[in-house]
Amino acid sequence: MAYKIYIDGQEGTTGLKIQERFHGRNDVEVLKIPEEYRKDQDARLEMMKLSDITFLCLPDAASREIAGTAEPYIRILDTSTAHRTNADWVYGMPELNPDQRARIQSSNRVSVPGCHATGFIMLVKPLISLGIADRDYPFICHSITGYSGGGKNMIAQYGAANRGEDYNSPRQYGLPQNHKHLAEMRAMTEIKEPPVFHPIVADYYSGMLVTVSLHRRLLKKKLTSEELLREFKDYYNDQPVIHIMDYDYETEDGFLPAGKLSDSDKLEIYILGQEERISLIARYDNLGKGASGAAVQCMNIMLGLPEETGLQLK
Numbered sequence: 001m002a003y004k005i006y007i008d009g010q011e012g013t014t015g016l017k018i019q020e021r022f023h024g025r026n027d028v029e030v031l032k033i034p035e036e037y038r039k040d041q042d043a044r045l046e047m048m049k050l051s052d053i054t055f056l057c058l059p060d061a062a063s064r065e066i067a068g069t070a071e072p073y074i075r076i077l078d079t080s081t082a083h084r085t086n087a088d089w090v091y092g093m094p095e096l097n098p099d100q101r102a103r104i105q106s107s108n109r110v111s112v113p114g115c116h117a118t119g120f121i122m123l124v125k126p127l128i129s130l131g132i133a134d135r136d137y138p139f140i141c142h143s144i145t146g147y148s149g150g151g152k153n154m155i156a157q158y159g160a161a162n163r164g165e166d167y168n169s170p171r172q173y174g175l176p177q178n179h180k181h182l183a184e185m186r187a188m189t190e191i192k193e194p195p196v197f198h199p200i201v202a203d204y205y206s207g208m209l210v211t212v213s214l215h216r217r218l219l220k221k222k223l224t225s226e227e228l229l230r231e232f233k234d235y236y237n238d239q240p241v242i243h244i245m246d247y248d249y250e251t252e253d254g255f256l257p258a259g260k261l262s263d264s265d266k267l268e269i270y271i272l273g274q275e276e277r278i279s280l281i282a283r284y285d286n287l288g289k290g291a292s293g294a295a296v297q298c299m300n301i302m303l304g305l306p307e308e309t310g311l312q313l314k
């Protein structure tokens, strides 16, 4: 018998990408709400009751509203920012801690990590857990993303025939240091202060590069980039979605394109730089490990299935 899945926000960017990952799977049946009831609270709650898992692919306020009304037995995976640092919800990053998979599997309320936050946490958590950096290390992070990260509205803005010139070049935002992912970045890594964070959106559809800058002399354990690479390989050794990469400057031509993993669900980590100044870099798809791929990975765990089922990991 197939698991019944309801996607609230099924016509949105993240909702559609979740459905794509179910193509060819006969263990999953997607429940469809009639178009005219797509925003009807009672009809949506009925669909949630019929489901084994409900995905919320909604703006934050709509997620809060429906999750606040749903009965506790309904199993919810929320892709929005609304519940990520809420103690009643489990953070949907299986790689976060040794017991995180078990917590995800047994919970009825799982919050999928933010796209920028995913890369930052994947890069910084090992530094803190392994005692390589102190919790008060002054982290700086910049993150470049494709415009699908901004959902339907931003996709329409970038696709508009009469769009302004500003859209032609990368645009930095979050300038007052108030980005909505800062809270989860701090909470999940247990660092004292959130990073100075520079998100940048650019004129390509999807894919991300998240970079954390390190000064070796400020680390507690003064490891070189080669030593850090070995530590990261050990740390993420058993993780099917995380790949710690060797980088060849000659074959790669010295570049790291942000869109290379578009349509993939894996996350690559690079550790580059020189003796003193080191870059930790995560590359993935904002719609893959940054949203829909991560959501499906969590769903698999909640249902007791192999976590990579239906994911694109090549």
Ligand SMILES: NC(=O)C1=CN([C@@H]2O[C@H](COP(=O)(O)OP(=O)(O)OC[C@H]3O[C@@H](n4cnc5c(N)ncnc54)[C@H](OP(=O)(O)O)[C@@H]3O)[C@@H](O)[C@H]2O)C=CC1
Pocket (backbone or CB within 6 Å): 008, 009, 010, 011, 012, 013, 014, 015, 038, 039, 040, 056, 057, 058, 059, 060, 062, 079, 080, 081, 113, 114, 115, 148, 149, 150, 151, 152, 153, 286, 287, 290, 291
């Ligand atoms: N895009 C990305 O890369 C990522 C997105 N997220 C998060 O995932 C969530 C969904 O984002 P995304 O898919 O990009 O957004 P979209 O704007 O593409 O889609 C949101 C969907 O929700 C629907 N919706 C809005 N309000 C309601 C409501 N009250 N009741 C029912 N449906 C409603 C919209 O309907 P309509 O079609 O009528 O507008 C739309 O289909 C957001 O919280 C976002 O921040 C997280 C990580 C990455």
Ligand SMILES: CC(=O)N[C@@H](CCC(=O)OP(=O)(O)O)C(=O)O
Pocket (backbone or CB within 6 Å): 079, 080, 081, 113, 114, 115, 116, 145, 146, 147, 148, 149, 150, 154, 180, 181, 199, 201
């Ligand atoms: C390009 C762009 O605008 N991206 C969004 C991130 C989308 C996302 O991850 O939002 P959630 O917190 O809901 O997961 C932003 O930075 O606000």
